[in-house]
Amino acid sequence: MGNDGYLPLFETKRAKGRALYRVFAGSMFVGICLIWGFRVSHVPREGEDGRLVWIGLLAAELWFGFYWILTQAHRWNLVSRHTFKDRLSDRYENELPGVDIFVCTADPVIEPPLMVINTVLSVMAYDYPPEKLSVYLSDDAGSHLTFFALLEASQFAKYWIPFCRKFNVEPRSPAAFFDSISNSHDSKQDKELAIIKKLYEDMKNQIENATKLGCLPEEVHLRHKGFSQWDSYSSRHDHDTILQILIDGKDLDARDSEGCVLPTLVYLAREKRPQCPHHFKAGAMNALIRVSSGISNGQIILNVDCDMYSNNSLAVRDALCFFMDEKKGHEIAYVQFPQNFANITKNELYSSSLRVLSEVEFHGLDGYGGPLYVGTGCFHRRDTLCGRKFRREIDNKFSVAKERKREETAQALEEKSKALANCTYEEKTEWGKEMGLKYGCPVEDVITGLSIQCQGWKSVYFNPERKAFLGVAPTTLAQTLVQHKRWSEGDFQILLSKYSPAWYANGKISLGLQLGYCCYCFWASNSLAVLYYSIVPSLYLLKGISLFPKCSSPWFLPFAYVAISKYGCSLAEFLWSGGTVLGWWNDQRIWLYKRTSSYLLAFIDTIAKSLGLNSDSAFVITAKVSDQEVYSRYVKEIMEFGASSPMFTTLATIALINLVCLAGSMKRVVMNESIGRTYYETMLLQVILCAILVLINLPLYQGLFFRKDNGRMPNSIAIKSIMKIGSLEFVAVILLAFLCSPNAVFGIRFVIDREECFSHNVKYDGDTVHVSFVVIKADSTWHSSHEGVDLVVKGPSGDQIQDYRDKISEKFEFVARQKGVHRFCFSNKSPYFETVDFDVHESHFTYYDQHAKDEHFNPLLEQISKLEEALYNIQFEQHWLEAQTERQAIVNEAMSKRAVHKAFYESAALIGASVLQVYLLRRLFERKLGMSRV
Numbered sequence: 001m002g003n004d005g006y007l008p009l010f011e012t013k014r015a016k017g018r019a020l021y022r023v024f025a026g027s028m029f030v031g032i033c034l035i036w037g038f039r040v041s042h043v044p045r046e047g048e049d050g051r052l053v054w055i056g057l058l059a060a061e062l063w064f065g066f067y068w069i070l071t072q073a074h075r076w077n078l079v080s081r082h083t084f085k086d087r088l089s090d091r092y093e094n095e096l097p098g099v100d101i102f103v104c105t106a107d108p109v110i111e112p113p114l115m116v117i118n119t120v121l122s123v124m125a126y127d128y129p130p131e132k133l134s135v136y137l138s139d140d141a142g143s144h145l146t147f148f149a150l151l152e153a154s155q156f157a158k159y160w161i162p163f164c165r166k167f168n169v170e171p172r173s174p175a176a177f178f179d180s181i182s183n184s185h186d187s188k189q190d191k192e193l194a195i196i197k198k199l200y201e202d203m204k205n206q207i208e209n210a211t212k213l214g215c216l217p218e219e220v221h222l223r224h225k226g227f228s229q230w231d232s233y234s235s236r237h238d239h240d241t242i243l244q245i246l247i248d249g250k251d252l253d254a255r256d257s258e259g260c261v262l263p264t265l266v267y268l269a270r271e272k273r274p275q276c277p278h279h280f281k282a283g284a285m286n287a288l289i290r291v292s293s294g295i296s297n298g299q300i301i302l303n304v305d306c307d308m309y310s311n312n313s314l315a316v317r318d319a320l321c322f323f324m325d326e327k328k329g330h331e332i333a334y335v336q337f338p339q340n341f342a343n344i345t346k347n348e349l350y351s352s353s354l355r356v357l358s359e360v361e362f363h364g365l366d367g368y369g370g371p372l373y374v375g376t377g378c379f380h381r382r383d384t385l386c387g388r389k390f391r392r393e394i395d396n397k398f399s400v401a402k403e404r405k406r407e408e409t410a411q412a413l414e415e416k417s418k419a420l421a422n423c424t425y426e427e428k429t430e431w432g433k434e435m436g437l438k439y440g441c442p443v444e445d446v447i448t449g450l451s452i453q454c455q456g457w458k459s460v461y462f463n464p465e466r467k468a469f470l471g472v473a474p475t476t477l478a479q480t481l482v483q484h485k486r487w488s489e490g491d492f493q494i495l496l497s498k499y500s501p502a503w504y505a506n507g508k509i510s511l512g513l514q515l516g517y518c519c520y521c522f523w524a525s526n527s528l529a530v531l532y533y534s535i536v537p538s539l540y541l542l543k544g545i546s547l548f549p550k551c552s553s554p555w556f557l558p559f560a561y562v563a564i565s566k567y568g569c570s571l572a573e574f575l576w577s578g579g580t581v582l583g584w585w586n587d588q589r590i591w592l593y594k595r596t597s598s599y600l601l602a603f604i605d606t607i608a609k610s611l612g613l614n615s616d617s618a619f620v621i622t623a624k625v626s627d628q629e630v631y632s633r634y635v636k637e638i639m640e641f642g643a644s645s646p647m648f649t650t651l652a653t654i655a656l657i658n659l660v661c662l663a664g665s666m667k668r669v670v671m672n673e674s675i676g677r678t679y680y681e682t683m684l685l686q687v688i689l690c691a692i693l694v695l696i697n698l699p700l701y702q703g704l705f706f707r708k709d710n711g712r713m714p715n716s717i718a719i720k721s722i723m724k725i726g727s728l729e730f731v732a733v734i735l736l737a738f739l740c741s742p743n744a745v746f747g748i749r750f751v752i753d754r755e756e757c758f759s760h761n762v763k764y765d766g767d768t769v770h771v772s773f774v775v776i777k778a779d780s781t782w783h784s785s786h787e788g789v790d791l792v793v794k795g796p797s798g799d800q801i802q803d804y805r806d807k808i809s810e811k812f813e814f815v816a817r818q819k820g821v822h823r824f825c826f827s828n829k830s831p832y833f834e835t836v837d838f839d840v841h842e843s844h845f846t847y848y849d850q851h852a853k854d855e856h857f858n859p860l861l862e863q864i865s866k867l868e869e870a871l872y873n874i875q876f877e878q879h880w881l882e883a884q885t886e887r888q889a890i891v892n893e894a895m896s897k898r899a900v901h902k903a904f905y906e907s908a909a910l911i912g913a914s915v916l917q918v919y920l921l922r923r924l925f926e927r928k929l930g931m932s933r934v
């Protein structure tokens, strides 16, 4: 209670623990700055391996840091709201405003009429004076099946609404209610329950039969005059406006089974013409706004999607507590409820519950001026939706919904209103621009909400304990990705549009809200950094080049801290929002998938569109039903790849690259323990990153290689992604080198202070061991004459095999007389550190000295293995050349430009030659294989 004794209709509470969170966020920020510091201070010198890649990583990390700062706007200032509905009733029960409810549907196949009318019935049964309630169904398919279902529902409502009132039923969607009660004990209710259930089943059967057949029995057409409007109908894209007031609340005969007034119920299919853009849901909503203004003209408009049934019959009153509050109500333009879903499985495989968004992020936005309008579960003031600007002095009087003087009949009203839904009505008007929902954006809702907020209005996020609306979340991976493509594309378009939260909104909404909007608007551009981070470090892991600090370095700490606390925090948020640990893991996977497919495509499409290469993006409607088999996999939480989608190709490609890289790097450790140890010390973060990427992609590998059911990845995708990998030349070579062969090439780069030893296990007596090393650089700017290292090679019995002194680079081979562990010890006598690139490769030439053995009778195989061997030798040589080139480049830094150029051309020629060799040998190899098939 305020000092003046005023009792508000709602209160706003700040979340607890904000100070703690802010300290934590501060420490994260320090960590992020340190990471940036590391990147900037360790950029490889010009000419050194990985310089460009390093700069790319710097860019990615700058982006992630920046994006993380944006996400803080969602967490810095959480608030939650509470309403006092009893005060509302005490003060205003007789002066409640008219409420018009808009339900949109667009396709009777993916939005079945039975589902649609369940939503309609649930909102008709709100606990609100029925004479003030009007429900409008917009049917963008203009389907007579949907009309028929609504007609049936208008009859059923006469029994359903009194039943709900009498037994205070929740939820008020009949389907959801009958599903929820399996064992009711109230015997009086039991009897009536049985009756109403029977009525519902009858209606359901009628509707389902018609839907299955796809047409209506002849006699049905005679049941209602409204069907005659389909006489001139040619297709869903080409028909007149169809408008039918099915229940006229003002009609004294329109009463329910207990004689009470019924809410008004209207069916509308706006005019559609192929040459006339219809602007998807935004167009439908604007038609509804106009048509309803002539019929009921409720001051408050509730918008729900056809799958979002009301789960809480008091939600209208909750919303009114905000609008009608005497002190703050006048500045509130809309009240957004969260999007919740009825079909979420325990661990939400596709992360479609939007849990963190509704339990955390929107509360954060609310702290800065109000949430986005997200298209469903949102109450608006009619006049703000029509473009009224905010003015402080305007008083907040809600006129009581007046009795409409009905001189005209409902039929005359219908005829008059039809013109408002015609295609041409909007020509040369502000509809879609300054009035109603905005056109041209796949997220008409977000851009409309933003423009309302920019006019000075506030919005409110209300997330009550009992969920107000429950919808249908996507049940396959493809649907999820398509939906997110639409969202991220729309949001990104907003960023580039004239309503951009980054500049247009400047000074119009709070900075926190600007950042909050940007966070969603940048979803699409996130894809680039994520793509880079999920591919490049793994490829460099395979190459043996470290891109992160090694674990003994102090720079390791900020990386570890930021990664652990970022994911720790996200896990905590997820659990706190009611999720499970596995659910969180799935959520991370879907984030990766969305960012590397939906967001990437959205990014490309938006850029293409702004360059004029692409036309307007379409609104792909999310399916609300799936076939039995697909649905049963959804319930069992088995990932659905079934239908081929171009988005799967990028997902599969990334997954395979990471698998190859991890396998390749593990092979090094298995083949040579000593190198492996050093390797893992310098590569730990890269190994972890790659391993996590592989782990998170497990369902994808299963879908690609192991599953037999219809939900597995289509073969075409597997082939496409393998081809994609193949086109990356060096990955292909490495893939061959590491996976197909029993031998392997190791390359390791290490820094040597005094002495460093490696061992290599030679498997067979008489194997040829190829060794090479290059001193890449010395840590001294003054000396360059004394660099060079000694290398001593010893056999298994300690006998010295080779001994090189003061060498900058060497390449040699020897035949191991004895199998067993050979040791390679480098020593550095200079006073400074030197970086050495070292490579060992063992060839087991079986055909060389074991002609007579039985297992080698097949000369073709022998040839192939020879070829393979040659391929590895080339790779080995190439590595040595590269190391040499690198060294050369560093040395050349001080030399004249001409010399640099010469070295560059020389090395390019060398690399070119070796690539050519690889290519020629490969062809030979392929031809051999081809021949062997003949």
Ligand SMILES: O=c1ccn([C@@H]2O[C@H](COP(=O)(O)OP(=O)(O)O[C@H]3O[C@H](CO)[C@@H](O)[C@H](O)[C@H]3O)[C@@H](O)[C@H]2O)c(=O)[nH]1
Binding pocket: 104, 105, 106, 107, 111, 138, 140, 279, 280, 281, 284, 304, 305, 306, 307, 374, 375, 376, 442, 443, 444, 445, 483, 486, 487, 490, 619, 620, 621, 622, 623
């Ligand atoms: O031409 C169209 C296309 C869609 N719709 C309706 O729009 C609603 C939302 O479509 P849906 O495919 O379910 O999209 P979602 O991604 O689930 O919807 C979210 O995102 C959309 C913006 O991208 C918003 O419009 C929605 O309100 C919001 O719930 C549904 O009721 C459709 O019937 C139309 O009325 N006409």
Ligand SMILES: [Mn+2]
Binding pocket: 305, 307, 471, 472, 622
């Ligand atoms: Mn939907």
